[in-house]
Amino acid sequence: MRKKRVIIGATSAIAEQCARLWVSDAAELTLVGRDLARLERQAADLRVRNPAVVIRVLTVDFMDASAISSLAEDVVQRSEGGIDSVLIAHGSLPDQGSCEKELVACRDALAINALSPVLFAEAFAGHFAVAGKGTLGLIGSVAGDRGRKSNYVYGAAKGLVDRYMEGLQHRFAASAVRAVLVKPGPTDTPMTAHLKAKGMKLADPGNVASAIVSGMARGSAVVYAPAKWRLIMLVIRHLPRMVFNRMDI
Amino acid sequence: MVMLSAWGKLGAFPHTVQYLSDREALRDVICGAPLKGLAQGMARSYGDVCLNPDGLLWNTCGLDRYIAFDEQTGLLRCEAGVLLRDIQRLMIPRGWILPVTPGTQLVTVGGAIANDVHGKNHHVLGSFGDQVRQLRLLRTDGELIDCGPDLRPDWFAASVGGLGLTGLIVEATLQLRPVAGPWIEAENVPYGNLNEFFELADGSEAAWEHTVSWIDCMCGGRGRGIFMRGNHAPKMDRPLPASRNLRVPFDPPFSMVNKLSLRPFNTAYFSLQKWRSGRSVVHYEPFFYPLDNILEWNRMYGPRGFFQYQSVVPRESGREAVSAMLREISRSGEGSFLAVLKTFGHREALGMMSFPRPGVTLALDFPNRGARSHKLFARLDAIVQEAGGRIYLAKDARMPREVFEAGYPRVQEFLQYKDPGISSGLSRRLMGV
Numbered sequence: 001m002r003k004k005r006v007i008i009g010a011t012s013a014i015a016e017q018c019a020r021l022w023v024s025d026a027a028e029l030t031l032v033g034r035d036l037a038r039l040e041r042q043a044a045d046l047r048v049r050n051p052a053v054v055i056r057v058l059t060v061d062f063m064d065a066s067a068i069s070s071l072a073e074d075v076v077q078r079s080e081g082g083i084d085s086v087l088i089a090h091g092s093l094p095d096q097g098s099c100e101k102e103l104v105a106c107r108d109a110l111a112i113n114a115l116s117p118v119l120f121a122e123a124f125a126g127h128f129a130v131a132g133k134g135t136l137g138l139i140g141s142v143a144g145d146r147g148r149k150s151n152y153v154y155g156a157a158k159g160l161v162d163r164y165m166e167g168l169q170h171r172f173a174a175s176a177v178r179a180v181l182v183k184p185g186p187t188d189t190p191m192t193a194h195l196k197a198k199g200m201k202l203a204d205p206g207n208v209a210s211a212i213v214s215g216m217a218r219g220s221a222v223v224y225a226p227a228k229w230r231l232i233m234l235v236i237r238h239l240p241r242m243v244f245n246r247m248d249i
Numbered sequence: 250m251v252m253l254s255a256w257g258k259l260g261a262f263p264h265t266v267q268y269l270s271d272r273e274a275l276r277d278v279i280c281g282a283p284l285k286g287l288a289q290g291m292a293r294s295y296g297d298v299c300l301n302p303d304g305l306l307w308n309t310c311g312l313d314r315y316i317a318f319d320e321q322t323g324l325l326r327c328e329a330g331v332l333l334r335d336i337q338r339l340m341i342p343r344g345w346i347l348p349v350t351p352g353t354q355l356v357t358v359g360g361a362i363a364n365d366v367h368g369k370n371h372h373v374l375g376s377f378g379d380q381v382r383q384l385r386l387l388r389t390d391g392e393l394i395d396c397g398p399d400l401r402p403d404w405f406a407a408s409v410g411g412l413g414l415t416g417l418i419v420e421a422t423l424q425l426r427p428v429a430g431p432w433i434e435a436e437n438v439p440y441g442n443l444n445e446f447f448e449l450a451d452g453s454e455a456a457w458e459h460t461v462s463w464i465d466c467m468c469g470g471r472g473r474g475i476f477m478r479g480n481h482a483p484k485m486d487r488p489l490p491a492s493r494n495l496r497v498p499f500d501p502p503f504s505m506v507n508k509l510s511l512r513p514f515n516t517a518y519f520s521l522q523k524w525r526s527g528r529s530v531v532h533y534e535p536f537f538y539p540l541d542n543i544l545e546w547n548r549m550y551g552p553r554g555f556f557q558y559q560s561v562v563p564r565e566s567g568r569e570a571v572s573a574m575l576r577e578i579s580r581s582g583e584g585s586f587l588a589v590l591k592t593f594g595h596r597e598a599l600g601m602m603s604f605p606r607p608g609v610t611l612a613l614d615f616p617n618r619g620a621r622s623h624k625l626f627a628r629l630d631a632i633v634q635e636a637g638g639r640i641y642l643a644k645d646a647r648m649p650r651e652v653f654e655a656g657y658p659r660v661q662e663f664l665q666y667k668d669p670g671i672s673s674g675l676s677r678r679l680m681g682v
Binding site: 038042045048190 | 251272273317339
């Protein structure tokens, strides 16, 4: 059956690639973001890719809990028969140094990377709980697996999301609702352009998107993208503190 | 700063790269930049036309959104970073195809326009620029210029084949053409000398849309080879070929294309193709883009990289000139495996700086052997200049300025349209700006 899907933070590079994969066989795609004009440009692109799909765009204040709640209500209402999946994809990579110097930057980084995705997830989880089915995907990060001096504020936010998704998986264990946590490694997106400009090797967002789409189709609990990060982070997580704290990473 | 090289891998040069993504936010990046910039897509051109050493590169691969498609007229409007491959894969199943594509589909729409690339069907449909109905330029002073064949045609003529120098190409509207399916009815015909080639080429113009030939340049001025021609096949039910990608997995310490390998390679290829000659039905991807399945094939020329020497000479002097070039190559002992000989149709390109013109074009690749290579190129230049021809800027990394000016007589007119905030390695080398 053709699915009805929702993407939060739809203009992010990874989400945009997911949308391009889903548009080939979806029934409906709802794109949620902050910038209406950009969402419209993306919707036009997706309509060329598959004119048969119904594409909607919506904007919302990503920090406003009640607005998020009514947005989820609205999206579910508009889709006859409910929605099949939600991908929560927004985030922003803060500069660790700024977070240490300015608490405002630190707070904003925690808010957009931890608080906001959890609010969206909780809003849609409620609807999936009523429907008894649905797949909720959320993009975390390998940075959430262990705090490191180079980005621990971002890492802490992603770690919170990790624990939250663990809880959702526990809550829905006996039902057909699936909560899928995706942990991309550093990916080639505008968010990491400064890393790429320094010559760092980054994963292709198209490949990361394929891993997300197939992981959500399977209902996997945790998807590392690319898969090699599962092994890398296994090692990093288990390094004794004595060793880890001497590493410059 | 990152070190980047072009497809010929002749050297890596420092660039500051900026990644473009949102077409409405481009002014923030390209206007008022402290250094001169240049748009770069897939960097598939061979020399310095896609490089801007010590300057800015605006990477356009993130400008990859479609804007609109009209199923009735076949007009496709898209951003400049969309790959030709993606258009083909999306549209061919829906009955539309890009009318003109070059020998690789791993290039962007913007790059195809800026180099006014041609395909195997030049005698029928002209070059890529002939399929563009409109394009939008963003100048570094912030001005937007929409142009097309009937809309500010002077800007259009400057920008098609304009090497990205007239402004950043933001988007384009392309005319697609109807196609029944992905299949090509192809025929390979071996030829024993240049006379036979020209007979085949002229004899195929009326009945065959796509023509090209591989030429064995290791057998002197005689020029044996394989002539390949094809037409779009009617709709048919056949299983699609499995996609397989090979990759040249490492940088060999020396060129794998060399004196020892070339003659047996060419002889083997000629014999194999001769044995396999005749008609067949093939998928469009291996027919049009035979090397796209071998990722990073440019590595096989070793750490010093390679030159591609592609010239076009008028028909009147063409046979003599091609024969003379083949003799020079034979005499030099240098050689080429990816050697392509093809006739162009009887039409002038619309771009001021476009490469295609009526005549015959010969493309050859040579491993970089320093002074020896340059000596050979100087002799080939003399033949091209004598014949009244020109050298393809998308391939060039070395031609002297006088050869350029003789081949591209409209350069002074073109320079009036150049954006002062844009510059490339090639524009500094050949135009001094």
